[in-house]
Amino acid sequence: MTITSPPEQQHRPVRRIGDRVFSGVARGAGIAILVILAGVAVFLVIEALPALTASAGDIPGGEGLASYIAPLIFGTLLSAVIALLVATPLAVAIALFITHFAPRRLAQSLGYVVDLLAAIPSIVYGFWGVAWLAPNLVPLYVWLEENLGFIPLFAGPASSTGRTMLTAGLVLAIMILPIISAISREVFLQVPSLHREAALALGATRWEMIRLAVLPYGRSGIIGGAMLGLGRALGETMAIALVLSVSGGITFNLISSGNPSTIAANVALEFPESSGLDVNALIASGLALFVITFAVNMLARSIVNRRADFSGAN
Amino acid sequence: GASNEADTDSAGTGGGELSGDLVGAGASSQQAAMQGWQAGFTDVEPGVNLSYDPVGSGGGREQFLAGGTDFAGSDAALDDEELALAEERCGASGVFELPNYISPIAVVYNLEGVDELNLSPETLAGIFDQKITNWNDPAIAADNPDATLPDQGITPVNRSDESGTTENFVEYLAAAAGDAWPHEVSGDWPVSGGEAAQGTSGVVGAVEAGAGAIGYADLSQAGDLGVASIGVGEEFVAPSAETAAAVVENSEPLSGRGEYDFAIELNRDTTGSGEYPIVLVSYHVGCIEYEDQETADLVKAFMTYVVSEDGQQAAAEAAGSAPISDTLREQAQTAIDAITASA
Amino acid sequence: MPQTSTSTPETASAGSGTSTALHSVGHLGRWAPWAIFAGAAAVAALLGMATGLNAAVFAIYTVALGTIALYAASRKVEGRRRATDRLVTCVVVSAFGLAMVPLVSLVIEVVSKGIGRLDSEFFASSMTGIIGEGGGVYHAIAGTLIITALTTLISVPIGLLTAIYLVEYGTGRLKRAITFLVDVMTGIPSIVAGLFAYALFAVFFGPGVRLGIAGAVALSVLMIPVVVRSAEEVLKLVPNELREASYALGVPKWRTIVKIVLPTAVAGLATGVTLAIARVIGETAPLLVTVGIINGTNLDPFDGRMATLPVYAYYQLTQPGVPPEFAIDRAWTAALVLIIIVMGLNIVARLFSRFFAPKTGR
Amino acid sequence: MAKRIDVSDLNIYYGNFLAVEGVTVSIEPRSVTALIGPSGCGKSTFLRSLNRMHEVLPGARVEGKVSMDGQDLYAPDVDPVDVRRHIGMVFQRPNPFPTMSIYDNVAAGIRLNARKMKKNDLDDLVERSLLGANLWKEVKDRLTRPASGLSGGQQQRLCIARAIAVEPDVLLMDEPASALDPISTLAIEDLMTELKERFTIVIVTHNMQQAARVSEQTGFFNVAGAGQPGRLIEFNATEKIFSNPDEKATEDYISGRFG
Amino acid sequence: MAKRIDVSDLNIYYGNFLAVEGVTVSIEPRSVTALIGPSGCGKSTFLRSLNRMHEVLPGARVEGKVSMDGQDLYAPDVDPVDVRRHIGMVFQRPNPFPTMSIYDNVAAGIRLNARKMKKNDLDDLVERSLLGANLWKEVKDRLTRPASGLSGGQQQRLCIARAIAVEPDVLLMDEPASALDPISTLAIEDLMTELKERFTIVIVTHNMQQAARVSEQTGFFNVAGAGQPGRLIEFNATEKIFSNPDEKATEDYISGRFG
């Protein structure tokens, strides 16, 4: 019998030194992430503090921090929500097309193309939004104003350049489309064939099989992907800065040139020429954005967990 | 890759003894001109590695005052608070501020069938304040008796980012248009609801894209767009290098500043003939006394080049700016000659 | 059972248990959808002529008419369920087509505007001494590669080790906290990451500091969570059987991870890292505030400003000189180069998977 | 409405790989037919070809003829969706829809076919199906709970309830009890004996005692080696197969020399 | 180097769930011991507790005593890694390392433990192990090819070669032939008969004929129902178990009334 028994500690289970070091390092890396995140939070709070405590008149706009940031938060949420509403159904459709409708050979290359699009730098989307999308949307906006102008969203006057909130939302939608569809595609592919075959064996058509087995199973994945997309849409900077005509306060009018800015774009637009308290105000808006993303993540988690009983995971 | 830098090594014409890094940052308005200066200065002093980061005037001043850069480019002169900080940075002998870059800001428009447009200050203010909203408005017609103005809405385009161009333009409106322009002066556009675009190129792009649009941008970037003549006194003056330089020449220096601080108070409400008052003046800000000899020499050499006729010509070619007058050049040279090292 | 029954699936409803026909009432041939859509296109063309034809309107009419017609025909001939199936197929395919329009136009736009300056000079020269025409991105490519490499160097070890912790070691609250915070971290806006890195370095080097390494730190904040996420997924896919096979040979856990788990997952890890790189390589905003821009070539990330492709493209587009065309062309070409680099990375990752993936097949 | 199934000269492929070769067999209505044989011999493959579930896999296809009461299931104008409506299937591992309640699982197939059914009728049908699957007593108080909360054996019976709810003519079961404990296994075997009153049942099993206990007819599949196609070696009355098979290979297998 | 294993009063838990209860048994060296029983009765769980593979799962733990030639394997100062070095294991599904060649797979136990060995000695060892696993002839010309290119039966024998290369004292096998075709199954059975000359072998099998053919001792596990712990019902000489078991439950199981 040659089992070695290091005689030290009697009560702790025996663990090799290599194991202890390696797991320690791995845990250290995990903790490093906590530290980085805490660092970001602390930095934001410290730098935002002067703006939080400053008198209203010193904040840009002269009416206090709340009324400075409120339109920015509104613009951020509005553009991101538009993006999400447009992108999610399209992304699910793309994912379904690739996984269940396209011929197999085609499907693989389509998947590859969509992955690639997820990696196109955002500044390129910005260039394209200004140069191609915005001008091409002008006729649509004119049409919307003329025919659906009674809806406040399309009250107009239609922008003559097309650089509107709706355009910005669409650019964001296109940016996050590949992310959401890539993740949805993955979960759709992971739907156990067991479930798909259960539906087919009941005599379900393709769509019924998708409705019975694929979508319910993929639901939390779709939500996860959408939240990832939402996170990116909330924080997108350059594309919005380039595309959106920002000259206005809170408005739901989506097709005119007076739009609220978004937090991230506003930081990019104002930061270079800012000094002193203005910078603190900008960082305070960054803190608000950080809090929003945090909240969005919490929300996503609770949505995914709420019906955990019924989820495909168990 | 590095070959392109190598082959300028041998191409040096004059001077050529200096070497080292010279770092500047600041106004983006100077970026194009700086490109020209950089190119020309490399011919003179091939050993010097000059970099300029167009972070914006505010950032440029801040970085310079914090000691992060050797000089700043700024669309505005230092304010009192900053002058106090400058003493920490540069010592008692203070700073130089040289108006080395003069550029006319054009009012550009996109209106089919109208090749020439005259706008009085009040009309201009009314348009950008969104009080005048149609091209066939009587106020515009009064300025342009010969033109046939279409019945078309006006889309005023402004900068969405905080900018020196905006600040100068608004300053002009506030000074020249009187009650027609009720807003405060700052680098942020004060009127909401118009079309806003990022950067000069964004404004030009938006004006190009929108029929009936009007905006303000560096003259050199106006491209094919229509350029309005602005009412000065009894006449309408078109922007050009000459008319822009003229208004700077005739402006008063800011009082109560250091010996080598040549910041000027632009004569926005000028009525002088042939003076175009919507100009952007961008300064170079640096120390009179640097801590080490090398930096002092580099700054001195670079500023000498910038104010030289060659230098101003290079900027005119690269950025379409207006060369400074001989008077300004002589004045600047006195400051440059005073640059020393403290050690 | 009669060969030709008349009962539809609906009437053969469950519980009745009488009819058991296998044939639907009818069956639209394979050609039917094509024919219907061709008809729709013809009608759309006519309609379009009346209302002013353009490609978008024509496409919308065709798809809408075709879908409705196909649904109606199928509903009549094949019954409700089959018709719904066809309707969904039409909707999914046209949604896919719709989504492809902007994506394709994006690629076409960038390629057509960028291809003009895609010459050797563009790759071989920096912007030193360039006014107007000419110039290139040598310095920016070098900067982007250096900063991205540094970012990778920081992010991959931290991200990979964290993923290992989460998959192999993590338990309880620390694991849950890290998982959640990694989620949160994926949502940090890039500009916030940039400001954070700037402030961090400003503490040590004073305000106005611009360093390549600061950019790498900013990008790491963005990249680490992506690496963790993808590595976590891939490590989870390594079958437990392999771990157990290794334990059963008396191999300690850490060696099992290093020698069995990681090599088995290497292809997926490489793909994940590549996608993570692609995610950050095009970031503009954080580099704007941490690294700045210069015209010349600086290869030292610990000393002063560097040029990077996205920032370069941004400034060329927003601050063109006189005349602006040359700079704008350079901006588009720089964007195209960026996309080419990202694509190149993807191909490398694919080759990597090809070579290192566990061998299967005989 | 139990139906007979006739298979003639059936070859089944996965892409280019011929997995099952030349099967000809007649399956009687209102009886249990068992398929036995060593692993990889193609039992599952053959079973799945009977209700056209085989072709769901990419590249999978068949040659030959399968007919139900004389009607060719693979005729070009026959819709596989209809085939599967009439020939139900229960899988080796229980696969209830995890996102649905117990009730919804049973109702899933009915809802597809008859959109408008009165709540009462549906309730009745669900109850009848669960009774038929011997599960009603255990779940009647928690019909709205997720199906994933049931034990393995209960889940499998739920899957049977779901399959019989649409009143198929034939019920295919692929090793329905192999993942279950002995008690659940007995419950399922008893259930089969009841169900054969109404359905034609075909089961695959690796458990010869099970085949002997529940089936009237037994088919023995075998495969010569990896990469070779599986074949139906012998098809006979169960008693004969287990007492005095015609083929030597069958006897070897039954007597446990391999498998 | 075969060793004997003594188990007394072993309870095995998954978290709070008691999966196997009160097992006491002695396993003889240089013999094959077979464990049989219906699915879910805890055969695998018990087997895995013998070389402390059980505790790899989160929350899994045991109570009671397992000793090998008198040394307590669960003593606090015993390193489980060492235990597993001495008690090898072969799994139900063949699991060669997919990134490694055939040669590297066999050498893995040595290499992964960073034991230094001369190239020649290692070559010898690999050859000996492959010979021992009856695989040498089939693979000697393609030792550097990936292991995943082998057939299922070959892969399983490769796993056996890998296990015996580290020269363990005991070899545990969990249904080693259940995923294999008949020919490979026979090869593995023959191999076991050879290996018992050198090792103590414990196998789990669901195939009673297999147990009868290869083992000297047989243990029958059973479980009363889902959620109940499994128990060792009877442990006896194989002949006795299959001809005249002491317990009624054993007889029921053997005679095929369930399972």
Ligand SMILES: Nc1ncnc2c1ncn2[C@@H]1O[C@H](COP(=O)(O)OP(=O)(O)OP(=O)(O)O)[C@@H](O)[C@H]1O
């Ligand atoms: N999806 C598939 N693609 C390719 N070949 C397959 C596929 N499924 C099964 N096969 C092959 O077809 C043959 C028959 O497999 P099948 O699953 O029908 O066997 P089986 O008799 O059901 O075995 P078991 O008792 O293990 O379930 C085997 O050689 C198998 O490898």
Ligand SMILES: Nc1ncnc2c1ncn2[C@@H]1O[C@H](COP(=O)(O)OP(=O)(O)OP(=O)(O)O)[C@@H](O)[C@H]1O
């Ligand atoms: N990882 C696990 N976590 C919790 N319970 C488990 C786990 N693995 C097995 N069990 C439970 O432990 C009991 C015994 O399982 P085990 O796998 O040992 O049975 P077995 O006799 O090997 O069955 P089979 O013949 O199917 O392999 C079962 O009730 C099973 O559900």
Ligand SMILES: [Mg+2]
């Ligand atoms: Mg099978």
Ligand SMILES: [Mg+2]
């Ligand atoms: Mg087991």
Ligand SMILES: O=P([O-])([O-])[O-]
């Ligand atoms: O020079 P700007 O500040 O107007 O860009």
